[in-house]
Amino acid sequence: MDDRHQEVWLDQLPSLSREFFERHHRPLVIVSYAQSLDGSIATRNREPLRLSCNQAMVLTHRIRAASDAIVIGINTLVVDNPQLTVRLIEGTNPQPIVLDSKLRIPLRARLLERTDHRCWVACVDRSDPERIRVVESRGAEVIRCNGDLLGRVALPHLLHQLGERGIRSIMVEGGSQVITSFFEARLVDQVIITIAPRLVGGLTVLSRHVVGDGSQLHLNPASYQSCGSDVILWGRPQWQTQ
Template sequence: MKIPTAACARLPVDVGAFQTTVFDAYDGKEHVALTMGELADGPPALVRIHSECFTGDVLGSHRCDCGEQLAESMRRIAREGRGAVLYLRQEGRGIGLAEKLRAYQLQDLGFDTVDANIELGHAADARDYGVAASILRDLGVHALQLMTNNPAKVAALTRLGIEVVARVPLVIPPRPENREYLNAKARRMGHLLDSPDVAETKAQIVVPAAKVPSDRSEPLFDLLSRVSARRDRPFVTLSYAQSLDGSSAALGNRPLAISGGASRCFTHRLRAAHDAILVGIGTILADDPRLTVREAHGVDPQPVIVDSRLRFPLDARLLTHPTRKVWIATTPLANPSRMRRLESLGAELLVVPVDTMERVDLSALLALLRARGVRNLMIEGGGRVLTQVVDQRLFDLLVLTVAPMMVGGTPAFAPHQSLRNREHTRIDRPNYLQVGDDLVIWGAPQVPGATGEGARDA
C-alpha cells in the first residue's frame, strides 16, 4: 500500500543533516523517516527501525537502552553518509506511554518486562511493522541492513517482503538500572545481546529462518500481518494438519507426525505471526506440546488451553514454557483446589462461562482474549475444538496442511453437531501451496449469503 507523505524538511543535528519526512499513515500516527543519502539505488542501506520511547529517547531514562540505540544508529548512518532511521510511534512496544508506566510499576514489584505486559492484559509485544514496510517501499528500499538485536523484527520485515540482507547488532552496554531488563529481553524475547561492545559490532549475514516453501506463501503472511481483530474477538486462524484420509492422529488418538519438516517450519512461522495459540486439553494429554516457535524466527505466541474439566497434567511441558505463563481456560464448575494447584505451578486460570453442554463457552473465551489484548489467535486443534470453532463459525482464516499419506486413524474433526443442520461452510477461492511434500490449502470461509468478494475481505 502506498503511504502518503505529510511533510518533509532538512534537519541538521549533531551528527549531520537528515531529510526528515512525516508520513500520513493509515493508523493515524505521525511516523517519521530520517534519511541520509540516496537510498533507492546502490547496495542495501543501513536502516534502524526504532520504536518510540519517550522516557528513553527524550528523557534519557536508564531503565532501557532506547535513547542510546537511537543516537548510536544515527551516528553510524552519518558515518556511512547513507541510511535511514524510521521512528515509529509505537510507544511501549505498542501499548502506549501510560500502560508502559504501569508496566514499570509492576516491574518494580518483581514482574519482568514480558510478564508485566501480560499482567496488564497486553501481548508481550504489541507492535507490527506493516507501516514500516510501506514507508520503506515508499523510500525505494526493498533490501536493507537492519540495526537491531531483535530477531522478531528481522522476521516481521521478511514476512512483509523486505529483504534483510544483514542484521547489524546494536548492543548498548548495560547499566545497573537496566541489567535485569536487558537480561529479560534476551531470555524471554530472544534479543541477541551478547556482542559486548557497540563499537565492535559488525553486520551478520541473516540466514533465512526457515526454508519455507516458496515465496508463494508471502501473500498468506502478508495477509496475517495486516489483519485486525474484530471488536468482539481476535482474528482467528484455524490451522491443523491431516492425512489424505482425514486423520490427524493414529487410532486411539495416539500422536502421529503428519506433516513433513518444511511444513513444520511453515507452522512455526504461522505461530510467530499470531499473538496467541489455542489448543484443547485433548491435545495436551495426547502430545504434551510446547507450542513455541522453534523452527522459525519470532516471538512465541501466548499459549491458551481450553480445559473445561481441568484435566491439565501437573507435569505438562507447558508449565515450564520458556517465555510465557500458560493460560488455562476453564469453567466455574472446575475443582477450586485443582485451580490453585495449577496456579501455584505457574499457570494462569481464566474462568469462562459454560455453554449449553457445560463446556467452556468459546465465544466468551474469545471475547476475553480480545479484552486481554490478543489481536490474532491461531487455533491448532484438537478435533473437539476444531469442530466447535467450525460449528460456531468462529474463524476468519483456514490454513490446512494435507500430508500425502493414508493413516486410518482418528479423524481431524469430531462428528459435527449444528453444522449438519445448517449451510455448509465453504472456503472462498482457496489458495493452494506446496510445502515440501505437503499441500497447504488456505483461505477465508465464505460468509453465509455473501458474494465471493465479501467473503474474501472477512
C-alpha cells in the same frame, strides 16, 4: 486480505488482526492443522502422528509466530505434551492457551515449564477453587469462562476475555473436538491445512456433524501451494446452502 499470497498475508497478520478487532470486537481466528488425504489428524487411538514434512513444520511455526496466541484442547496436551514454540524459526512465541473445562491438566505438562509465557488454562466458572490454586501454583494463569451447553468452555466468552487481554489473533491447532467446536460456533476466519499425501484411516478432523439445513462449509476462494512433500490449502470459510 489477499488469500493468494500467504507469505504476505502472514507478514500482515498483526495489522489485519488489529483492524479485524476494531470491526468485530473479537480476535481473528485461524484454524491450522495437518491431515492425511483421508482427513486424519492422528491415529484412530488418538496417538500422535507426525504428518507434516519439515518444510511444512517451518510454515506451521511461521503461522504460530504471526499469531498472538495458540489454542489447543486438553486432550492434545495430554497426548502430545507439546511446547507450542516457534523453535524452527526466528520469531516470537505465541501465548499458549489450553481449553480445559475441568482443569485436568497434568501438573508436569511441558507448557507449565515455559519461562517466556505463563500458560493460560481456560476452565469453566464453577471450577474447584482449590484445583485453580494448585494449577496456578505450577505457574499457569487460569481463565474462568462461561460453560457451553455441554459444560465445556464457551468460545464466545473465551474470545471476549482474550480480547480484553490484548489478544488480536489466535491460531487454533487442535485437536479434532476443539477444531469442530470453533467451526460449529462459526468462529473461524481463516483455515490453513497441511495435507500429507498419505492415507491413515485415523481420527478425522471433525468430531461431529457441524453442518445442517443443507449448508456446507466452503473455502472460498481456496488457494494451494506445494510445500516439500505436502500441499498447503488455505482460504476463508464460507457457509453456503446447497
